[in-house]
Amino acid sequence: MIFWRAIAAAILLVTAPALLAGEIPPDARRSGYSFMGPDTRAMQDDDTSNPGMLFVLDGEALWSKKTGDAGKACADCHGDARSGMKGVAARYPAFDKALARPVTLDQRINLCRANHQQATPLPYESRDLLALSAYVAHQSRGISIAAGDDPQLKPFVDQGRDLFMQREGQLNLACTNCHDDNFDKRLAGAPITQAQPTGYPLYRLEWQTLGSIERRLRSCMSGVRAQAYDYGSPELVALELYLMSRARGLPMETPAVRP
Amino acid sequence: MVRSPVHIAALIAASLACSAHADELVPYTIVGDSIPQSLTGAPGDAARGRALVLARTTTCILCHSGPFPETRFQGDLAPDLTGAGNRWSASQLRLRLVDASRFNAETIMPSYYRNDGLVRVGRNFAGKPILSAAEIEDIVAFLATLRD
């Protein structure tokens, strides 16, 4: 009896993805959507009133627009995004063999521009980059997040996790202090979420525009009075990667709407 | 770390006299679980303290709630401040504001009077405590009045 239990336990240990201390178990993971009021949910739910869809619309036009010295459009290599890009964003950030590190969807778009279109990179948070990234990620809407599975990503996921656990700033708080330990409580009037990155780039009412997860992370860092990492820095990429792997199984919502 | 009160008084006097660098903290003496002496050498102003507790910039109200009927949005991450003056003496409150991590290394309550051992502090905050000695004293004076 004890023997069988031991085996069962051993099997559980091997098959269940190792859950690190303090992490939210898969069946308790909740999108930021579930923390919102009915009016903000309604804004996200209806594509004809979701302001993020304006950017998706822009992205759709950019997808087939020829650009750069090569005079090529995204569509010239990738074809119809609705089939070709389906599920792609749910696997990002992904490992890039040539660079030997993970790259975000934004970085992948700019790598494509540099390598295949011979075009200048689009600046972080620029309308065109957000629009393209929203258009690509929108093709994964409803698909479960599956980022971080590639074993080559392991050290980068670990780095992101360490950063998530690292106290920083004058207020000396780590992401985990709020988003693992205190979600569902209220910081002043605002509910604390689990920080599941299911809908990026997303339309934040506070911003009144679409923004990337990097912008959101930087604003949290400012919140604890820490020096925010630069856009595209290895730290922000690692954090995004960890957050996406932490959200595994949750469906993508791009473009989400959040307060 | 324990210094004689006379020595501290002298230091405070010195810092007032030559208006010490803003980033320097007033030294304090911990006795048991308290800091018995006012950081400024004078009692704080409870009315100013109440305003500070309610100001979002000092961050208290983001996590704590309390007997503040006019303030709509109060946090619930940390204990209600109602009755804080019954539970703690002014000296105990002072140390809890200055460095709550002394009682629990895992606490989410920031150490409000500390400027070292922190990671990646934002440019505009580097080397400064969250609250000044005078602000700490005002808040201590106010919290001490919160009796059930």
Next chain:
Amino acid sequence: MPTTRRQFLSLAGGVTVAGTIPIVTLRPLEATPAMLTTAIRNVVGEAPIRTGRVKLDIPPLVENGNTVPMTVSVASPMTAADYVKSIHVFNEKNPQPNIGNFYLNPASGRAQVSTRIRLADTQKVVAIARLSDDTFWQVMADIVVTLAACTEEMN
């Protein structure tokens, strides 16, 4: 309460949780009740304003004052003989008291308009309808605006 008031749309977010570096200068941006009254009188003139017939759907607790969904509807048959000519929406505490004017006609079929508005703070919103007989009807709502706990510094 200047310490808790959010600025009317701070630039790209504005201040941190700490209210550290005000990116946008704090100014007395609040409209006064007198400004609200003036704005209303500019539309209504000296006509009396009755309460009723107008419905204002707006969340009583707003998650972010930068984008607040709002629907105004008026009980009206919307016939050539009896219809809503216009709907006017005002606020109490934004820098400017006007929000929007909406012009309808019998062909509208239903006297209902939705939009998204900005509310700088917890305040009153007033919606006034002008009917085809030039009577004015109003409704008032108190809206509580949640202040963002963390906003970002401008980079």
Next chain:
Amino acid sequence: MPALINVPAKAKRGDIIEIRTLTSHIMETGFRHTADGRLVPRDIITSFTCRYNGTEIFRADLFPAIAANPYLSFFTVAKESGKFEFEWMGDNGYCSTASASITVE
């Protein structure tokens, strides 16, 4: 600037139909200041008009209190097949148009 227009493709004569529009615009209020104290000039859409086969059926005056990327929904009676034309006008000579068609049976 792109706009999202939602008009039913088909309707029965006499139906009351909802029209929804969402357009890209910053709606800069004119009340904000930069860190060095300069006023950010106002840049908003000030008026919106909808015409149904040439006849104005809805018009709005917009103020700085309208949120960025203005959303408007309103109603009209479907009376004949044809075209809805939308026009947004604003500060600095801003003008943007869109259209949608409907089949009325």
